Amino acid sequence: MKRRTYLVTAAGAVALAGCAGSGGDPDEEDEDDPNDDTPEDHGGDGPDDETGTFDDFEDLDYWFTKEGSMSADEDRSLVGSQSVKLESAMSDERVMISRTFDSPQDFSDQVPGMAVASDIILNPIIQLSDDSGDRIEYRGRVDPDLPLMRYNFGVSKIVGDPNVSEITSIQITTWTGTEKERTFWCDDLFFVPRLETGTVMVQFDYGHETTYTEAYPVLEEYDIPATAFVNTNYVGSDSRMDLEQLEELHDDGWTIASQSATTADLTESDDPAAQIEAGVEWLEDNGFEDGAGYFAYPLGRFDEAAVDAVESHHDLGFANGYGVGGEIANPQLCPRVGNPDADDAAQLLERTAEMNGLTTIYYNELDDDRLDSLEETMATLSEMASDGDLEVVLPSDVEEKYVF
Structure with a gap:
């Protein structure tokens, strides 16, 4: 396989957070060197099992x-x-x-x-x-x-x-x-385990119409498959994709999956399972059974009840996290990185290729800046995939191959 040296190893490299601009993260601040003390030798090795x-x-x-x-x-x-x-x-x-x-x-x-x-x-x-x-x-x-x-x-x-x-x-x-x-x-x-080849998923949240009008032509140009998570009660409403648009994406190889029935915060719901069940039922009733196993938490928020409901009704759930990971140890909380700018996305893709990692990138509604970043990122991803350095997959591939 053709391999380029993509890895960025400069000291103090940017930490790539799970949700750009999310705020309120007490750990995302300037840091002194946390390794400035030499560890004492307490010895011992790990167990014989490799993983x-x-x-x-x-x-x-x-x-x-x-x-x-x-x-x-x-x-x-x-x-x-x-x-x-x-x-x-x-x-x-x-x-x-x-x-x-x-x-x-x-x-x-x-x-x-x-x-x-x-x-x-x-x-x-x-x-x-x-x-x-x-x-x-x-x-x-x-x-x-x-x-x-x-x-x-x-x-x-x-x-x-x-x-x-x-x-x-x-x-x-x-x-x-x-x-x-x-x-x-x-x-x-x-x-x-790491993966055999760096692997990337591309996702779009909330069923915004810009996923169809703006993102779809870009991904179609580069032959990149993606997943659209939809709030099923809002399909066809103002600024949201309608059923015909979703069917066209699906026919072109996209996965149509659930982001609950509405955008309501599941941690404030008396019955998050009902919201999640309604999304599954809508997908199955409208010909998107192959995407009914996959879920993205609305607003990125969840509690124990929401996680339990996702485990009961879905095979994979997606939440904010970090890229360049290994096989999925917790399928209910698959990590993904939200709305990266083109530079951050390029670093993610480079590290994913060099380290045989798994990275999921998602976008919300596409304004001009996000669209520019998306276009540049998809061009980079397409080039790296063509060179054999990255593979672009869908949730079904992850479920089949990369759940630990």
């Missing part, structure tokens, strides 16, 4: 605290009998724990993830560092007031030129800023 659970935090002697505090919590766990509870005091700028290995570990074909729970929106970081201190950082997006569950992490930053086949330490951290206390729980630090 799956790497550390269940049953033995915290492998870990030491670099900032904040660490303790076992036997009242909250996903695997084993306990989780690790991480807390920051008002004077702490971050919470960080670290573990070093007796011998270097090869993570070149794997991507980490973790089960996390928090009382606030959180973007925890898993850092893999080599002996020179160069590192690769993976982030996940965690919504508040959910039980411990697995999250799919993706690459957010690369510092130096890390040798991922010779990793000597692993760190778990989140930034707290000053005068903030924070508590969160971690369990089931796991690894999933």
Whole structure:
């Protein structure tokens, strides 16, 4: 396969968040170097299995605290009998724990993830560092007031030129800023396989008419398939695609999927399952059965009831997160990156190709700026796919091949 060197490794590279312009993210701020202390050697290697659970935090002697505090919590766990509870005091700028290995570990074909729970929106970081201190950082997006569950992490930053086949330490951290206390729980630090080829999905939210009038001609020019998530009660209403337009997209290879019956915040609904069921029924009644298994959370918001309903009625659910991930460990919370500008999208695609990652990009209603970014990004994606560096897929492909 023809391969270009796309990977950006400059120190301080931009962290690519899950939803551009979402605001309110306490972890998206200027950061000092979180790897400025040399980890103590607490030794130990991971289990023999190459993927799956790497550390269940049953033995915290492998870990030491670099900032904040660490303790076992036997009242909250996903695997084993306990989780690790991480807390920051008002004077702490971050919470960080670290573990070093007796011998270097090869993570070149794997991507980490973790089960996390928090009382606030959180973007925890898993850092893999080599002996020179160069590192690769993976982030996940965690919504508040959910039980411990697995999250799919993706690459957010690369510092130096890390040798991922010779990793000597692993760190778990989140930034707290000053005068903030924070508590969160971690369990089931796991690894999933990378893909054989960098893989990309393109998606459009809310069934806006600009998906048909503006995006469709661009993607048709480059022969790129995509997914349109629709609020089924709004099909054919003002500024939304009608049934005929959706049928044309579907006939041309697009997936037509659900974003609930309405745009209502599912976390404020008395019965989110009813909203989700109505969307499935509409798709099945109107000839879009092949897309009825896929869902995007309206407004990007969900709670335990919404996640449970998605698990009951859909095969994959999509929420804000980070790109350049591995196989999907939690199918109800597949991560995706929203409305990236052309530069951010180019970096995502480059890293996805170089690291054989999985990245999903989605767009909302297309104004002039977003349309310009979309056009440039689709041209880049088409070129990289033609060169064999990327594969463009639909949710059915992910469900079939890339769920861990």
